[in-house]
Amino acid sequence: MRLFLVDDHPVVRAGLVALLSGEHDIDVVGEAPGGEEALRAITVRTPDVVLMDLQLGDGIDGVEATRRIRELPSPPQVLVLTTYESDADIMRAVDAGATGYLLKACPPEELFQGIRAAARGETVLSAKVATRMMRRMRDPGTALSAREVEILELLASGAGNREIARRLFITEATVKTHLVHVYSKLGVDTRTAAVTAAVERRLIRLP
Amino acid sequence: MRLFLVDDHPVVRAGLVALLSGEHDIDVVGEAPGGEEALRAITVRTPDVVLMDLQLGDGIDGVEATRRIRELPSPPQVLVLTTYESDADIMRAVDAGATGYLLKACPPEELFQGIRAAARGETVLSAKVATRMMRRMRDPGTALSAREVEILELLASGAGNREIARRLFITEATVKTHLVHVYSKLGVDTRTAAVTAAVERRLIRLP
DNA sequence: CAGCGGATCAACCGATCGGTTGATCCCGGG
DNA sequence: CCCGGGATCAACCGATCGGTTGATCCGCTG
Known part of the structure; x- marks a missing residue:
């Protein structure tokens, strides 16, 4: 082999x-x-x-x-x-x-x-x-989609909504929609809390 | 050897x-x-x-x-x-x-x-x-004060300025002043970026 | 095919944040 | 004794964010 x-x-x-x-x-x-x-x-x-x-x-x-x-x-x-x-x-x-x-x-x-x-x-x-x-797989209700994880990674880099939108080739409106879902799934209501929750759950990794 | x-x-x-x-x-x-x-x-x-x-x-x-x-x-x-x-x-x-x-x-x-x-x-x-x-060595001006690190820790928990002020028994105005200094020293301009920068520099640790 | 969930976009509005300017107080070093 | 730096507070304002409602499109599945 x-x-x-x-x-x-x-x-x-x-x-x-x-x-x-x-x-x-x-x-x-x-x-x-x-x-x-x-x-x-x-x-x-x-x-x-x-x-x-x-x-x-x-x-x-x-x-x-x-x-x-x-x-x-x-x-x-x-x-x-x-x-x-x-x-x-x-x-x-x-x-x-x-x-x-x-x-x-x-x-x-x-x-x-x-x-x-x-x-x-x-x-x-x-x-x-x-x-x-x-x-x-077991509980897809609380699992983040691939797109939502992408949003989270840019969030962790400190990017604003406009910057995230630009980098993913989507509009700010869509970014906001994704953020609402991310907040809901992680049980938070601010971008900073979302980042720390995501890092602790090993959804993303800080470079 | x-x-x-x-x-x-x-x-x-x-x-x-x-x-x-x-x-x-x-x-x-x-x-x-x-x-x-x-x-x-x-x-x-x-x-x-x-x-x-x-x-x-x-x-x-x-x-x-x-x-x-x-x-x-x-x-x-x-x-x-x-x-x-x-x-x-x-x-x-x-x-x-x-x-x-x-x-x-x-x-x-x-x-x-x-x-x-x-x-x-x-x-x-x-x-x-x-x-x-x-x-x-050449640039020691970037050292954060103890109070600024306290601010960062609460920032990482996702707290807003009001919550930070309440927990540290100071006013929101003071929190904002500290944040301006923290942003300046870390070279960022958003709270989220400040948290990731602080974690990477091991100024704070996520639980 | 119908329906569901994911991704996309839009408009609106109150709340919060970031930046600026200016001020007081206190401590410690020159 | 005066000066610098840290900590504290205040007011203002434009920018951004968070929450809500509603809509279209597409791919998958029963």
Whole structure:
């Protein structure tokens, strides 16, 4: 099974290579520190699975890299391996076409099995990630939509309604409508309280 | 030279061991995923240098672990190796007794040299970290007063000016004056942006 | 197909916020 | 003793926000 690594930290790439050297059915056929380099290399190394970090320093981020990889002809599976478990990160990664979402805190054996499962095209999620997704499914009444989470992230950056509208290519009226829903679902009535509630519930993550 | 690793991610520990195996003057004499385990192990492994991550999952964080290690009799040097370069993290780590502060994004060779320098008791800083510290020294006018931090904490709870005034037994006018100063010092112009800036700088902590 | 929920937009209005100017009080250092 | 800085308060005003009502469009599901 051919595996390609994408992570901006040399230490992590070296660690993955070292850990995977004991798994003889998994061959690391290449690695890259950023999304652009990965896209170029993947077309010639033809991996079965790409192990992708979401935070990639400068250049495109892991979500955008995942999206472009999945748009290639006969693309490899993309398995996200990252530190954070916010709804915003998970939803975006899945939307971009990721086959799975594992946390770096997971034990190595779970990582190995995840890579093999991803190669078979199976969806693989860390226990904590799966729990979060399940809770979202069970009570969709209180779960925020993807759009509402986008609003929250811009809210957390300190943007006003006009700025949010501009960045999402919608009108202020729509932003306000979303905000009313967000406030209602989080049980708050100010933008600041919404941000702190969202951070505490791990809906979003402060950079 | 005897080195001890503290990092909650098995992948990172394996990576460091793999990278350092090529440096024959550096012996990894132990490793731990958390601060408590590290403290117990260090007393018997007697390393010269401890390589410390700041984010350690559950339990005490890297700063607190560093402080306790430096309180041991004839303690090892502690070299911080972490992902972030926020002013607050740097200041807190240095205050806790860290010998140096390196970023995980740095090239491995810089890491090797840093470990050797730390073993000699020299202070070692990543270039970006050194730049931030210099700017911090030159511009101390951004320190918030105790009262302003109190205001920020109530701000983060989502309280309006009236509520803040009531809880601090002052008038709304005074709250507004404090807010103007807080905005100015943090370089923002909305309450929400002030909260996120304050959280990132660790001036306040979300519950 | 009918209906539901999500996303979009509009208009209105009172409440709150952000910015400005100016003032008093008190403490501690030069 | 005077000065600076922090904390306190006041009044004003334009901008923004929060709440409400109502509407259209689209995709999914029973």
